Amino acid sequence: MRAMTQDAYGVPEEVLRPTDVEKPTAKPGEVLVRVAAAAVSGSDWHILRGLPYAARPVVGLRRPRNRVPGLELAGTVEAVGPGVTTVRTGDEVFGWCSGAFCEYVAVPADQVTAKPANLTPEQAAAVPIAGFTALQAVRDAGRVRAGQEVLVLGASGCVGTYAVQLAKHYGAEVTAVCGAAKAEMVAELGADHVLDYAAGPLTASGFDVVLDLYGNPSLRTLKRLLEPGGTVALVGGTGGRWFMGTDRWLRALVAAPFLGIKARPLVHKDRLDDLVLLRDLIEAGAVKPVLDRTYPLADAAAAIEDVRRGRVRGHAVVTP
Numbered sequence: 001m002r003a004m005t006q007d008a009y010g011v012p013e014e015v016l017r018p019t020d021v022e023k024p025t026a027k028p029g030e031v032l033v034r035v036a037a038a039a040v041s042g043s044d045w046h047i048l049r050g051l052p053y054a055a056r057p058v059v060g061l062r063r064p065r066n067r068v069p070g071l072e073l074a075g076t077v078e079a080v081g082p083g084v085t086t087v088r089t090g091d092e093v094f095g096w097c098s099g100a101f102c103e104y105v106a107v108p109a110d111q112v113t114a115k116p117a118n119l120t121p122e123q124a125a126a127v128p129i130a131g132f133t134a135l136q137a138v139r140d141a142g143r144v145r146a147g148q149e150v151l152v153l154g155a156s157g158c159v160g161t162y163a164v165q166l167a168k169h170y171g172a173e174v175t176a177v178c179g180a181a182k183a184e185m186v187a188e189l190g191a192d193h194v195l196d197y198a199a200g201p202l203t204a205s206g207f208d209v210v211l212d213l214y215g216n217p218s219l220r221t222l223k224r225l226l227e228p229g230g231t232v233a234l235v236g237g238t239g240g241r242w243f244m245g246t247d248r249w250l251r252a253l254v255a256a257p258f259l260g261i262k263a264r265p266l267v268h269k270d271r272l273d274d275l276v277l278l279r280d281l282i283e284a285g286a287v288k289p290v291l292d293r294t295y296p297l298a299d300a301a302a303a304i305e306d307v308r309r310g311r312v313r314g315h316a317v318v319t320p
C-alpha cells in the first residue's frame with residue numbers, strides 16, 4: 001500500500017517520500033482502518049523536524065521512531081482483530097493513531113469511534129487532537145464558566161477555531177485574537193469581539209481566562225490582561241529549538257502566585273470519552289470543524305508547509 005514515510009529529520013519536502021509499504025493487519029484489540037482522510041497539524045511539522053529536541057527521547061533520537069507521520073484520521077473499518085467488540089467492519093470511524101498518512105492503518109480499537117453523522121470523513125479527521133486540546137483548555141485548564149470573559153490568543157488556528165466555539169458553548173463572552181485575514185471566519189464561529197494581533201500591542205484587560213494558544217505574551221502582559229485571580233491556560237508556545245516555549249510555562253508557573261494570577265499548563269490527553277463528547281457537540285450543532293483544504297496524500301509535505309506558514313484557515317487534511 002501507499003504511505004508517506006520519513007527516515008530522517010528535516011524539512012517536509014526533503015524528508016517525506018511516497019513509499020510502498022506492507023499493508024498492516026489488525027492484531028488482537030486493533031482495527032484496520034482504510035484511511036479516508038488524515039488531518040495535518042503543526043505537530044506533524046514538529047515531528048518531521050524532530051523539534052523540540054527535548055521531545056526526541058520520545059519521538060526518536062536520531063531518526064523518527066515512526067516512519068509514517070499523521071496522528072488523526074477518519075475512515076472505514078476494513079477488519080477487526082480478535083477481541084474487538086466496539087466497532088464492526090464497514091463502520092465509518094474517526095480517532096487518533098500513529099501513522100495516518102497512508103492507505104491503511106492498524107489502530108487500537110479504543111482510539112476510534114463512530115464519526116459524527118453530520119460530517120464528511122475529511123471534516124471528521126480534523127476533529128480529534130485539536131478538539132481534545134481546545135476542550136481540555138477550555139473545560140479543564142481554563143475552567144471556563146458561564147458569564148466569564150475569555151480571551152483566545154491564536155483563535156483562527158486548528159485549536160483556536162474549536163476553542164472559540166467551546167468557550168461560547170460553556171457560556172463565555174469571547175474575545176478572539178488572530179490575523180486580519182481570518183477575522184471574519186472567527187466571528188462566524190461565534191466570537192463576540194475579534195482583535196488583529198498585527199494592529200499593535202493588546203490593550204484590552206479584565207479577562208477571567210486567557211487561553212494562550214499562540215503569541216507568547218509576557219508575564220507582565222498576562223497580568224494586565226487578566227482580572228486579579230484570573231487564569232491563563234498555557235497551551236502553545238513558539239521559539240527555542242530545545243523547548244519550543246514550554247520553558248516559558250515553567251516561568252509562568254513560578255511567577256503566577258506573585259502576580260496574583262493562576263497559570264495552568266496543558267498537555268492534552270487523547271481520550272475516547274472526550275472524542276465522544278466532541279461528536280455529541282458536533283451532532284448537536286454546538287461545534288463544527290473548519291476545514292479549508294484537502295490535499296492528495298502525495299502532497300502531504302506541501303500541506304504541512306501550508307499549515308506551518310498560516311496559509312490555511314482552520315484545518316487541512318490529506319486524502320489517500
Ligand SMILES: NC(=O)c1ccc[n+]([C@@H]2O[C@H](COP(=O)([O-])OP(=O)(O)OC[C@H]3O[C@@H](n4cnc5c(N)ncnc54)[C@H](OP(=O)(O)O)[C@@H]3O)[C@@H](O)[C@H]2O)c1
Pocket residue numbers: 041042043129130133153154155156157158159160177178179180181182197213214215234235236237238266267268269307308310314
Ligand atoms: N498543549 C497541547 O497539548 C497542545 C496540543 C496541540 C497544539 N498545541 C500548540 O498549540 C498552539 C496552537 O496550535 P494550532 O495547531 O492551533 O496552530 P495553528 O493552526 O498554526 O494556529 C496558529 C494561530 O496563531 C496565530 N498567530 C500566528 N502568528 C501570530 C502572532 N505573531 N501573534 C499572535 N498570534 C499569531 C494564527 O493567526 P493567523 O493564522 O490568523 O495569522 C493562528 O490563529 C501551537 O503552539 C501548538 O504547538 C498544544
